[in-house]
Amino acid sequence: MKIDFLISKMTDGGAQRVISLIANYLDDKGHQIRIISFTGGDQYPLNEAVERVRLHEQPLIKSVVFSGFFSLLSFYKKKENRPDIMNSHIDLLGYMTIPVAKIYGIKIIVSEHNNHLSRYTYQEKFLWTFLYPMANAVTILTSFDLNYFSKKNKKVVVMPNPCSFEIAENLSSKRKKEIVAIGQLNRYHHKGFDNLIKIAKLVGDQKPDWLFKIIGAGDHGREILERMVEEADVTNIEFSGYRTDIKDILNKAEIFMLPSRFEGLPMTLLEACSQGAACIAYDCISGPSDILVNEESGLLIENQNIEAMVSGLLRLIDDNIFRAELQKNAPLALEKFSMSNVGDKWEYLLKEVRLK
Numbered sequence: 346m347k348i349d350f351l352i353s354k355m356t357d358g359g360a361q362r363v364i365s366l367i368a369n370y371l372d373d374k375g376h377q378i379r380i381i382s383f384t385g386g387d388q389y390p391l392n393e394a395v396e397r398v399r400l401h402e403q404p405l406i407k408s409v410v411f412s413g414f415f416s417l418l419s420f421y422k423k424k425e426n427r428p429d430i431m432n433s434h435i436d437l438l439g440y441m442t443i444p445v446a447k448i449y450g451i452k453i454i455v456s457e458h459n460n461h462l463s464r465y466t467y468q469e470k471f472l473w474t475f476l477y478p479m480a481n482a483v484t485i486l487t488s489f490d491l492n493y494f495s496k497k498n499k500k501v502v503v504m505p506n507p508c509s510f511e512i513a514e515n516l517s518s519k520r521k522k523e524i525v526a527i528g529q530l531n532r533y534h535h536k537g538f539d540n541l542i543k544i545a546k547l548v549g550d551q552k553p554d555w556l557f558k559i560i561g562a563g564d565h566g567r568e569i570l571e572r573m574v575e576e577a578d579v580t581n582i583e584f585s586g587y588r589t590d591i592k593d594i595l596n597k598a599e600i601f602m603l604p605s606r607f608e609g610l611p612m613t614l615l616e617a618c619s620q621g622a623a624c625i626a627y628d629c630i631s632g633p634s635d636i637l638v639n640e641e642s643g644l645l646i647e648n649q650n651i652e653a654m655v656s657g658l659l660r661l662i663d664d665n666i667f668r669a670e671l672q673k674n675a676p677l678a679l680e681k682f683s684m685s686n687v688g689d690k691w692e693y694l695l696k697e698v699r700l701k
Contacts, residue, residue: 346695347377347428349398351417351442352435353409354385357562357587358529359612360435360458363506365389370688371695379428381420383413388587414441421449429699430481432456437468443476452698456484456504460631461493463535463607473497481698486610489631502694505635507687508615510592512676516621522555523598524548524658525622527591527613528605530563530584533570537604537627540651542573542582544604547655549581552662557602560594562587595620599668600661606649608632615682618642618675623668625657636682642674 348371350364364380372378372392379396391397400416421427431453433442439455446453455477461469477483477497484504485494494501524545528536538559545557559570559582567584574582588594595601601617603626610632617624618636624643626633627650637643644657661668680686 346430346699348379348695349428349431350378350380351382351431351433351438352380353383353413353438355380355382355387355389355397356385357388359506359609360456362389362509362612363458364434365391366507366509366684367688367691368392368395370684371692374688374692376692376695377428381417383409383416410437410441413438414445417441417445418448421445421451427451430454430695432695434458436464437472439472439476439480443479447479452481452701454482454484454694454698455480457490457494457609458486459609460487460607461490462630463609481701482694484694487631487635500698502690504690504694505682505687506610506612506615507684508619508679508682509612509684510595510616510619512619512679513596513621516596516672516676519597520599520622521597523558523594524555524600524602525558525560525594525598525617526602526604527560527616530559530561530566530570532563533566535606536561537606537649538566538570539573540649541602541604542570542577542579543651544654544658545582546577546579547651548658548662549579551659553581555581555662557582558585558594558598559583560585560588560591591616592620595622598622600625600658602654602658603627603633604654605629605632610635615679618679621672621675623661623671624675625654625661627654636678638678641671642678643671 355361368378369392372395379398381398383400431446431451433455482500483494483498484502595617601622601624603614607629614636627648628645629648639645646654646657
């Protein structure tokens with residue numbers, strides 16, 4: 346099968362990491378895979394046989410969707426460039442990809458990466474109401490969105506993110522007094538890093554020897570957050586930037602924290618579980634509760650309740666036995682998110698859509 350994955354850019358991000366993992370998996374299965382982007386660079390490793398197509402012409406109007414529509418229309422004008430199936434990812438890209446797919450008679454699957462309540466603007470409402478019914482299938486991350494999107498398309502499939510790391514065989518016995526959070530810094534409000542600063546201040550007043558380590562790229566967001574840290578006089582936060590050794594960092598950290606205001610199915614939480622970090626997360630609308638069982642494989646905290654998050658962190662810091670129990674149980678929650686399970690589910694859906 347010839348399969349094209351389409352996304353605005355392949356720089357750092359959860360959706361980009363998912364695409365790279367699925368693309369490599371399907372390439373290993375013998376399919377012809379291309380990843381088409383419209384701006385930005387590459388962040389994640391791809392198999393040699395996975396083809397990269399960069400339709401990165403400088404647009405007259407600064408809109409990836411607008412300029413990308415004409416670039417993609419021109420690219421697919423040649424019949425030899427057309428795939429069996431297009432798979433479109435992230436936000437408003439469907440405005441571009443669904444019409445192009447219909448013009449050329451190409452099967453298309455559109456993939457959502459957040460819950461539908463996280464960004465319900467008129468742009469999304471129009472896209473979901475009038476264009477999503479034209480897609481051959483829609484994938485969502487959790488069952489929370491199933492009822493909503495089933496009203497927009499006849500073929501909706503819950504397709505979880507795969508865990509990108511192998512489960513650690515030997516959990517580290519010597520972990521650092523670190524509380525790690527990971528995310529794109531330019532999306533600091535979405536990821537809750539502004540509130541994390543307040544939390545770090547309150548925890549640090551009682552546990553000054555514990556470090557909050559924030560990992561992620563985003564110069565603009567980092568500048569804003571560093572200003573917040575300085576104004577709040579917080580001394581126990583470290584910005585580590587983009588890192589390629591996240592697996593090792595998580596394997597050596599005592600605690601992983603997810604302070605997000607909303608999520609789809611957070612890749613970083615899956616990765617932290619795989620490395621046996623004690624995980625604590627805000628119980629936002631979807632995502633964390635699909636991964637963690639409260640008090641068994643992690644702690645779920647009332648969404649955006651700063652006092653409750655501080656209490657949960659202090660409990661993990663003070664109770665070594667409880668923390669070790671969560672660390673031992675965290676990897677057990679990941680079987681349904683294994684690369685083989687999710688990859689096989691993708692392959693089944695692609696074959697099903699192609700045959701219809």
